[in-house]
Amino acid sequence: MERGGYRQMSGRPAVHHAAGSPREPDDEALLAAVAAGDRQAFSTLFLRYQDRLHRFLYRLSGSADLADELANDVMLVVWRQAGRYRGDARGSTWILGIAYRMGLKALRRVRRRRRLLTFVGAELFIHADPTTDPARELTDLLEQGLARLSPEQRLVLELTYYLGLSCEEIGRVAGCPVNTVKTRLFHARRRLKHILPQLERLTPPPSTEDGP
Protein backbone atom coordinates (compact mmCIF):
# COMPACT_ATOMS: atom_id res chain seq x y z
CA MET A 1 0.00 0.00 0.00
CA GLU A 2 1.43 3.38 -0.96
CA ARG A 3 0.35 6.53 0.76
CA GLY A 4 0.85 10.23 0.50
CA GLY A 5 3.45 12.16 2.41
CA TYR A 6 3.76 12.68 6.09
CA ARG A 7 2.94 16.11 7.34
CA GLN A 8 5.11 18.72 8.96
CA MET A 9 8.17 17.24 10.52
CA SER A 10 10.33 20.28 10.10
CA GLY A 11 11.63 21.71 13.32
CA ARG A 12 12.56 18.37 14.78
CA PRO A 13 16.20 17.50 15.15
CA ALA A 14 17.80 15.88 12.15
CA VAL A 15 18.26 12.55 13.85
CA HIS A 16 18.35 9.91 11.19
CA HIS A 17 19.46 6.66 12.61
CA ALA A 18 20.30 5.18 15.96
CA ALA A 19 23.65 6.50 17.13
CA GLY A 20 26.58 4.41 16.06
CA SER A 21 24.55 2.18 13.80
CA PRO A 22 23.80 3.38 10.27
CA ARG A 23 21.87 0.16 9.69
CA GLU A 24 19.27 0.75 12.40
CA PRO A 25 16.85 3.59 11.66
CA ASP A 26 15.67 5.36 14.81
CA ASP A 27 12.00 5.51 15.79
CA GLU A 28 11.45 8.94 14.28
CA ALA A 29 12.85 7.91 10.90
CA LEU A 30 10.77 4.74 10.97
CA LEU A 31 7.63 6.73 11.71
CA ALA A 32 8.38 8.98 8.73
CA ALA A 33 8.72 5.92 6.53
CA VAL A 34 5.56 4.36 7.97
CA ALA A 35 3.75 7.58 7.10
CA ALA A 36 4.95 6.99 3.55
CA GLY A 37 3.35 3.55 3.64
CA ASP A 38 6.51 1.54 4.13
CA ARG A 39 5.52 -1.90 5.46
CA GLN A 40 9.06 -2.88 6.17
CA ALA A 41 9.57 0.17 8.38
CA PHE A 42 6.30 -0.68 10.08
CA SER A 43 7.44 -4.25 10.68
CA THR A 44 10.69 -3.04 12.21
CA LEU A 45 8.82 -0.61 14.45
CA PHE A 46 6.29 -3.28 15.39
CA LEU A 47 8.94 -5.77 16.43
CA ARG A 48 10.82 -3.07 18.30
CA TYR A 49 7.78 -2.08 20.35
CA GLN A 50 5.71 -5.20 20.64
CA ASP A 51 7.32 -6.46 23.83
CA ARG A 52 7.34 -3.05 25.52
CA LEU A 53 3.73 -2.38 24.61
CA HIS A 54 2.63 -5.82 25.68
CA ARG A 55 4.25 -5.48 29.10
CA PHE A 56 2.96 -1.96 29.57
CA LEU A 57 -0.60 -2.94 28.67
CA TYR A 58 -0.39 -6.09 30.73
CA ARG A 59 0.45 -3.97 33.77
CA LEU A 60 -2.60 -1.90 33.07
CA SER A 61 -5.08 -4.67 32.38
CA GLY A 62 -3.66 -7.66 34.24
CA SER A 63 -4.68 -9.80 31.26
CA ALA A 64 -2.12 -11.16 28.83
CA ASP A 65 -4.77 -11.75 26.15
CA LEU A 66 -6.16 -8.25 26.41
CA ALA A 67 -2.64 -6.81 26.41
CA ASP A 68 -1.85 -8.74 23.22
CA GLU A 69 -4.99 -7.49 21.51
CA LEU A 70 -4.40 -3.93 22.64
CA ALA A 71 -0.73 -3.91 21.64
CA ASN A 72 -1.74 -4.90 18.11
CA ASP A 73 -4.49 -2.27 18.08
CA VAL A 74 -1.97 0.37 19.12
CA MET A 75 0.34 -0.54 16.27
CA LEU A 76 -2.55 -0.47 13.83
CA VAL A 77 -3.23 3.11 14.95
CA VAL A 78 0.47 3.88 14.52
CA TRP A 79 0.23 2.63 10.92
CA ARG A 80 -2.84 4.73 10.23
CA GLN A 81 -1.80 7.87 12.09
CA ALA A 82 1.96 8.04 11.54
CA GLY A 83 1.40 11.02 9.26
CA ARG A 84 0.19 12.97 12.28
CA TYR A 85 3.42 12.52 14.17
CA ARG A 86 4.95 15.99 14.24
CA GLY A 87 8.32 15.15 15.68
CA ASP A 88 7.92 17.47 18.67
CA ALA A 89 8.34 14.55 21.09
CA ARG A 90 10.33 11.35 20.86
CA GLY A 91 8.74 8.65 18.74
CA SER A 92 8.52 6.39 21.79
CA THR A 93 6.60 9.05 23.71
CA TRP A 94 4.12 9.38 20.85
CA ILE A 95 3.57 5.63 20.61
CA LEU A 96 3.28 5.16 24.37
CA GLY A 97 0.81 8.05 24.47
CA ILE A 98 -1.43 6.13 22.05
CA ALA A 99 -1.04 2.99 24.19
CA TYR A 100 -1.85 4.93 27.35
CA ARG A 101 -5.10 6.36 25.97
CA MET A 102 -6.21 3.13 24.33
CA GLY A 103 -5.31 1.12 27.41
CA LEU A 104 -7.34 3.30 29.75
CA LYS A 105 -10.28 3.27 27.39
CA ALA A 106 -10.21 -0.51 27.11
CA LEU A 107 -9.90 -0.92 30.85
CA ARG A 108 -12.98 1.23 31.44
CA ARG A 109 -14.87 -0.88 28.93
CA VAL A 110 -13.78 -4.09 30.65
CA ARG A 111 -14.74 -2.72 34.06
CA ARG A 112 -18.18 -1.73 32.87
CA ARG A 113 -18.68 -5.22 31.53
CA ARG A 114 -17.44 -6.74 34.76
CA ARG A 115 -19.74 -4.60 36.85
CA LEU A 116 -22.62 -5.99 34.87
CA LEU A 117 -21.48 -9.45 35.86
CA THR A 118 -21.16 -8.28 39.50
CA PHE A 119 -17.72 -9.74 39.39
CA VAL A 120 -15.99 -6.82 41.03
CA GLY A 121 -12.78 -6.36 42.92
CA ALA A 122 -9.17 -6.84 42.17
CA GLU A 123 -9.38 -10.52 41.40
CA LEU A 124 -7.40 -10.06 38.22
CA PHE A 125 -4.35 -9.12 40.17
CA ILE A 126 -4.50 -11.48 43.11
CA HIS A 127 -3.32 -15.04 43.04
CA ALA A 128 -5.27 -17.19 45.43
CA ASP A 129 -2.68 -19.79 46.36
CA PRO A 130 -0.37 -19.04 49.24
CA THR A 131 3.22 -19.78 48.31
CA THR A 132 6.61 -20.23 49.86
CA ASP A 133 8.52 -19.45 46.67
CA PRO A 134 10.18 -16.02 47.26
CA ALA A 135 9.91 -15.01 43.58
CA ARG A 136 6.23 -15.91 43.53
CA GLU A 137 5.71 -14.27 46.90
CA LEU A 138 7.26 -11.09 45.54
CA THR A 139 5.01 -11.17 42.48
CA ASP A 140 1.91 -11.83 44.54
CA LEU A 141 2.74 -9.06 46.95
CA LEU A 142 3.28 -6.62 44.14
CA GLU A 143 0.09 -7.67 42.36
CA GLN A 144 -1.89 -7.15 45.53
CA GLY A 145 -0.33 -3.74 46.04
CA LEU A 146 -0.93 -2.68 42.43
CA ALA A 147 -4.55 -3.80 42.64
CA ARG A 148 -5.11 -1.05 45.21
CA LEU A 149 -4.06 1.64 42.76
CA SER A 150 -6.05 3.48 40.14
CA PRO A 151 -5.15 2.65 36.51
CA GLU A 152 -3.54 6.08 36.17
CA GLN A 153 -1.38 5.49 39.24
CA ARG A 154 -0.37 2.03 38.00
CA LEU A 155 0.61 3.43 34.62
CA VAL A 156 2.74 6.16 36.13
CA LEU A 157 4.54 3.55 38.21
CA GLU A 158 5.03 1.44 35.12
CA LEU A 159 6.31 4.30 33.00
CA THR A 160 8.72 5.32 35.74
CA TYR A 161 10.09 2.06 37.05
CA TYR A 162 9.80 -0.31 34.13
CA LEU A 163 10.09 1.91 31.07
CA GLY A 164 12.37 4.43 32.78
CA LEU A 165 10.74 7.59 31.45
CA SER A 166 11.47 11.02 32.87
CA CYS A 167 8.76 12.95 34.66
CA GLU A 168 8.36 15.27 31.65
CA GLU A 169 8.04 12.38 29.21
CA ILE A 170 5.38 10.76 31.38
CA GLY A 171 3.49 14.05 31.37
CA ARG A 172 3.53 13.99 27.57
CA VAL A 173 2.46 10.35 27.37
CA ALA A 174 -0.38 10.82 29.86
CA GLY A 175 -1.31 14.27 28.56
CA CYS A 176 -1.10 15.89 31.99
CA PRO A 177 1.14 18.41 33.77
CA VAL A 178 4.35 17.29 35.44
CA ASN A 179 2.91 18.11 38.86
CA THR A 180 0.03 15.72 38.24
CA VAL A 181 2.54 13.00 37.42
CA LYS A 182 4.36 13.66 40.69
CA THR A 183 1.10 13.70 42.63
CA ARG A 184 -0.05 10.40 41.11
CA LEU A 185 3.22 8.75 41.94
CA PHE A 186 3.21 10.21 45.44
CA HIS A 187 -0.25 8.75 46.12
CA ALA A 188 0.71 5.46 44.51
CA ARG A 189 3.70 5.19 46.84
CA ARG A 190 1.53 6.01 49.82
CA ARG A 191 -0.90 3.26 48.90
CA LEU A 192 1.94 0.83 48.48
CA LYS A 193 3.52 1.86 51.77
CA HIS A 194 2.38 -1.25 53.60
CA ILE A 195 4.04 -3.61 51.13
CA LEU A 196 7.28 -1.70 50.58
CA PRO A 197 9.14 -3.10 53.62
CA GLN A 198 8.23 -6.64 52.53
CA LEU A 199 9.27 -5.89 48.96
CA GLU A 200 12.58 -4.66 50.27
CA ARG A 201 13.02 -7.89 52.24
CA LEU A 202 12.24 -10.05 49.19
CA THR A 203 14.29 -8.10 46.66
CA PRO A 204 18.03 -8.72 46.44
CA PRO A 205 19.92 -5.61 47.61
CA PRO A 206 21.37 -3.44 44.84
CA SER A 207 25.07 -3.81 44.23
CA THR A 208 25.84 -0.25 45.33
CA GLU A 209 24.37 2.25 47.73
CA ASP A 210 25.11 5.07 45.34
CA GLY A 211 22.45 6.61 43.19
CA PRO A 212 22.39 6.49 39.42
Place this chain on the structure above:
Amino acid sequence: MSGANARFERAQALLPWYVNGTLGEDDHALVRDMLNESLELRREYRRQQALAAAMRSRDADRPSPQRSLERTLARIDRPAGRVLLPALAASLVLAMAGLVLGLVLSRDAGSPAGEAAFRTLADPAQEVPPGALRVVFRAATTRGAVTDAVGRVNGRLVYGPPGAHWVLVVPGAGVTADEVRTRLLAEPGVVYAEPVGNAP
Protein backbone atom coordinates in the same frame (compact mmCIF):
# COMPACT_ATOMS: atom_id res chain seq x y z
CA MET B 1 7.39 25.12 56.12
CA SER B 2 11.12 25.49 56.73
CA GLY B 3 13.64 25.51 53.91
CA ALA B 4 15.01 22.14 55.01
CA ASN B 5 11.52 20.60 55.01
CA ALA B 6 10.78 22.02 51.58
CA ARG B 7 14.01 20.56 50.22
CA PHE B 8 13.24 17.21 51.81
CA GLU B 9 9.76 17.09 50.29
CA ARG B 10 11.06 18.12 46.92
CA ALA B 11 13.75 15.45 47.07
CA GLN B 12 11.17 12.88 48.16
CA ALA B 13 8.92 13.73 45.20
CA LEU B 14 11.87 13.41 42.81
CA LEU B 15 13.13 10.14 44.24
CA PRO B 16 11.46 7.83 41.66
CA TRP B 17 13.28 9.60 38.85
CA TYR B 18 16.52 9.53 40.82
CA VAL B 19 16.04 5.77 40.97
CA ASN B 20 15.41 5.49 37.21
CA GLY B 21 18.27 7.87 36.39
CA THR B 22 16.37 10.47 34.37
CA LEU B 23 16.74 13.54 36.61
CA GLY B 24 18.40 16.66 35.31
CA GLU B 25 21.69 17.77 36.84
CA ASP B 26 20.26 20.20 39.41
CA ASP B 27 17.51 17.89 40.63
CA HIS B 28 19.94 14.99 40.77
CA ALA B 29 22.31 17.03 42.93
CA LEU B 30 19.46 18.07 45.23
CA VAL B 31 18.38 14.46 45.82
CA ARG B 32 21.94 13.26 46.25
CA ASP B 33 22.64 15.94 48.87
CA MET B 34 19.44 15.19 50.72
CA LEU B 35 20.23 11.48 50.70
CA ASN B 36 23.50 12.28 52.45
CA GLU B 37 21.65 14.30 55.06
CA SER B 38 18.51 12.29 55.74
CA LEU B 39 18.29 8.76 57.09
CA GLU B 40 14.55 8.73 56.36
CA LEU B 41 15.14 9.57 52.71
CA ARG B 42 17.81 6.88 52.43
CA ARG B 43 15.32 4.34 53.79
CA GLU B 44 12.71 5.53 51.29
CA TYR B 45 15.32 5.33 48.53
CA ARG B 46 16.04 1.66 49.30
CA ARG B 47 12.33 0.89 49.24
CA GLN B 48 11.95 2.63 45.92
CA GLN B 49 14.82 0.60 44.53
CA ALA B 50 13.09 -2.56 45.73
CA LEU B 51 9.84 -1.45 44.12
CA ALA B 52 11.59 -0.69 40.84
CA ALA B 53 13.32 -4.08 40.88
CA ALA B 54 10.04 -5.85 41.62
CA MET B 55 8.29 -3.97 38.80
CA ARG B 56 11.00 -4.97 36.35
CA SER B 57 10.87 -8.61 37.37
CA ARG B 58 7.12 -8.89 36.91
CA ASP B 59 6.32 -10.47 33.59
CA ALA B 60 3.52 -11.75 31.43
CA ASP B 61 3.22 -14.56 28.94
CA ARG B 62 4.44 -12.93 25.78
CA PRO B 63 2.87 -13.70 22.44
CA SER B 64 5.04 -14.55 19.46
CA PRO B 65 6.11 -11.19 17.98
CA GLN B 66 6.16 -12.55 14.45
CA ARG B 67 2.66 -13.98 14.76
CA SER B 68 1.33 -10.73 16.20
CA LEU B 69 2.94 -8.83 13.34
CA GLU B 70 1.38 -11.11 10.75
CA ARG B 71 -2.03 -10.66 12.35
CA THR B 72 -1.68 -6.88 12.34
CA LEU B 73 -0.47 -6.78 8.73
CA ALA B 74 -3.46 -8.91 7.77
CA ARG B 75 -5.72 -6.35 9.45
CA ILE B 76 -3.99 -3.57 7.51
CA ASP B 77 -4.68 -5.38 4.26
CA ARG B 78 -8.27 -6.16 5.14
CA PRO B 79 -10.77 -3.91 3.35
CA ALA B 80 -12.30 -1.54 5.87
CA GLY B 81 -15.86 -2.12 7.16
CA ARG B 82 -17.81 -4.66 5.15
CA VAL B 83 -21.17 -3.37 6.34
CA LEU B 84 -21.75 0.34 6.53
CA LEU B 85 -24.86 1.85 7.97
CA PRO B 86 -26.53 4.19 5.47
CA ALA B 87 -25.95 7.25 7.66
CA LEU B 88 -22.29 6.37 8.11
CA ALA B 89 -21.91 5.79 4.39
CA ALA B 90 -23.51 9.16 3.64
CA SER B 91 -21.18 10.89 6.12
CA LEU B 92 -18.24 9.17 4.53
CA VAL B 93 -19.24 10.30 1.06
CA LEU B 94 -19.62 13.88 2.27
CA ALA B 95 -16.29 13.77 4.08
CA MET B 96 -14.56 12.37 1.01
CA ALA B 97 -16.09 15.03 -1.18
CA GLY B 98 -14.82 17.69 1.22
CA LEU B 99 -11.41 16.12 1.29
CA VAL B 100 -11.14 15.97 -2.49
CA LEU B 101 -12.24 19.60 -2.74
CA GLY B 102 -9.74 20.59 -0.06
CA LEU B 103 -6.95 18.73 -1.81
CA VAL B 104 -7.73 20.36 -5.13
CA LEU B 105 -7.79 23.82 -3.56
CA SER B 106 -4.63 23.36 -1.53
CA ARG B 107 -2.63 21.38 -4.08
CA ASP B 108 -0.26 24.15 -5.10
CA ALA B 109 -0.08 25.91 -1.75
CA GLY B 110 0.94 22.72 0.11
CA SER B 111 4.33 22.17 -1.51
CA PRO B 112 7.43 23.21 0.40
CA ALA B 113 8.76 26.62 -0.56
CA GLY B 114 5.88 27.01 -3.00
CA GLU B 115 7.39 24.54 -5.44
CA ALA B 116 5.36 22.15 -7.52
CA ALA B 117 4.82 18.70 -6.08
CA PHE B 118 6.99 15.77 -7.10
CA ARG B 119 6.04 14.39 -10.45
CA THR B 120 4.92 10.82 -10.58
CA LEU B 121 7.44 9.02 -12.74
CA ALA B 122 6.13 5.51 -12.40
CA ASP B 123 3.47 3.58 -10.63
CA PRO B 124 5.09 1.58 -7.84
CA ALA B 125 1.88 -0.35 -7.32
CA GLN B 126 2.65 -2.10 -10.59
CA GLU B 127 6.27 -2.94 -9.97
CA VAL B 128 9.03 -1.74 -7.69
CA PRO B 129 12.35 -1.87 -9.56
CA PRO B 130 14.95 -4.22 -8.10
CA GLY B 131 17.28 -2.50 -5.65
CA ALA B 132 14.89 0.38 -5.09
CA LEU B 133 15.24 2.38 -1.89
CA ARG B 134 12.49 4.31 -0.19
CA VAL B 135 13.97 7.63 0.84
CA VAL B 136 12.14 9.97 3.19
CA PHE B 137 13.19 13.60 3.33
CA ARG B 138 12.50 16.24 5.95
CA ALA B 139 9.26 18.05 5.21
CA ALA B 140 10.98 21.35 4.47
CA THR B 141 13.14 19.83 1.72
CA THR B 142 12.37 21.26 -1.69
CA ARG B 143 11.99 19.26 -4.85
CA GLY B 144 15.21 20.76 -6.17
CA ALA B 145 17.12 19.73 -3.05
CA VAL B 146 15.77 16.20 -3.36
CA THR B 147 16.83 15.96 -7.00
CA ASP B 148 20.26 17.36 -6.16
CA ALA B 149 20.74 14.92 -3.27
CA VAL B 150 19.75 11.93 -5.38
CA GLY B 151 22.10 13.08 -8.16
CA ARG B 152 24.99 13.56 -5.73
CA VAL B 153 24.76 9.98 -4.52
CA ASN B 154 24.59 8.68 -8.07
CA GLY B 155 21.04 7.46 -7.67
CA ARG B 156 18.13 7.67 -10.05
CA LEU B 157 14.76 8.95 -8.93
CA VAL B 158 12.03 6.64 -10.23
CA TYR B 159 8.98 7.67 -8.26
CA GLY B 160 7.78 10.55 -6.13
CA PRO B 161 4.11 10.84 -5.20
CA PRO B 162 2.62 14.31 -5.47
CA GLY B 163 2.78 16.33 -2.27
CA ALA B 164 4.80 13.71 -0.42
CA HIS B 165 8.27 13.89 1.06
CA TRP B 166 9.45 10.50 0.01
CA VAL B 167 10.76 9.08 -3.22
CA LEU B 168 11.88 5.78 -4.67
CA VAL B 169 15.48 5.75 -5.82
CA VAL B 170 17.43 3.10 -7.72
CA PRO B 171 21.22 2.98 -7.99
CA GLY B 172 22.76 4.61 -11.03
CA ALA B 173 25.42 3.01 -13.20
CA GLY B 174 28.43 1.65 -11.35
CA VAL B 175 27.06 1.83 -7.80
CA THR B 176 25.22 -0.64 -5.62
CA ALA B 177 22.02 0.01 -3.70
CA ASP B 178 23.96 -0.28 -0.46
CA GLU B 179 26.43 2.40 -1.53
CA VAL B 180 23.62 4.73 -2.57
CA ARG B 181 21.87 4.11 0.75
CA THR B 182 24.99 4.87 2.79
CA ARG B 183 25.55 8.09 0.85
CA LEU B 184 21.92 9.11 1.17
CA LEU B 185 22.02 8.66 4.93
CA ALA B 186 24.88 11.14 5.03
CA GLU B 187 22.70 13.77 3.31
CA PRO B 188 21.31 16.28 5.83
CA GLY B 189 17.77 16.26 4.44
CA VAL B 190 17.33 12.48 4.54
CA VAL B 191 15.57 10.92 7.53
CA TYR B 192 15.17 7.40 6.19
CA ALA B 193 16.62 5.31 3.39
CA GLU B 194 15.92 1.60 3.28
CA PRO B 195 15.42 -0.99 0.53
CA VAL B 196 11.82 -1.55 -0.44
CA GLY B 197 11.52 -5.13 0.65
CA ASN B 198 8.79 -7.62 1.01
CA ALA B 199 7.44 -7.24 4.50
CA PRO B 200 5.81 -10.39 5.81
